[in-house]
Amino acid sequence: MRAFATIGDFDMVRRLKERMWPDSVGSISRSAKQEADELLMEAAINNNQVDVARRLLRRIVNGKEHFSWRSRVGLVALKVETLSGFTNSPLRPHVFPQILLNDPVEKYMISFRESRPLGADLILENVAMRFLKDSAVPLVNDWGSCVGIVHSRDCTKV
Known part of the structure; x- marks a missing residue:
């Protein structure tokens, strides 16, 4: 077969x-x-x-x-x-009405460097002020690889 x-x-x-x-x-x-x-x-x-x-x-x-x-x-x-394509997809992806599929990705996303990722070994209390500006912050390990994202709504005890 x-x-x-x-x-x-x-x-x-x-x-x-x-x-x-x-x-x-x-x-x-x-x-x-x-x-x-x-x-x-x-x-x-x-x-x-x-x-x-x-x-x-x-x-x-x-x-x-x-x-x-x-x-x-x-x-x-x-x-x-x-x-x-998106219109006939069996997995039903959700396309937001504000996003045009012909636009470049850079129009909607900033580069990884511009997002100023935090080190994964930092203590969250020391960077709590960062969440006043950004609702989500990427975390990187010692080698610069992204290991996760911290969302401000997940930090309820800071």
Whole structure:
């Protein structure tokens, strides 16, 4: 199935998926079912059937509580999202009415350096005045990597 999904032979992958139950000895593992669904969605994408892949993704998302973006279904979901755009997205992203999708990101966000991140080892009481100006402050470790964000509404005892 994987080889057919890679080349985009959607019909063959669908037929093999349908034959899984009759050809088995009565039980199919959950992971095998999931992989068959994922391969079917991948075959649809590789065959330029984005609507079919979107429908399959919607069924997978509704059936699962969560999935990893690093898994096969996550990577195919990312392809479906990219090809679908915001208007037809099965994952329903929320776009604020004030934001125009054609605008550059810099119009809405400031650079990380301009946000003046705090060191993660600082004592919060020493920087409480910072929350008068900013509602959220990024935290960095000793190597300069962002390790989190402190929101002013979370600091109720300062």
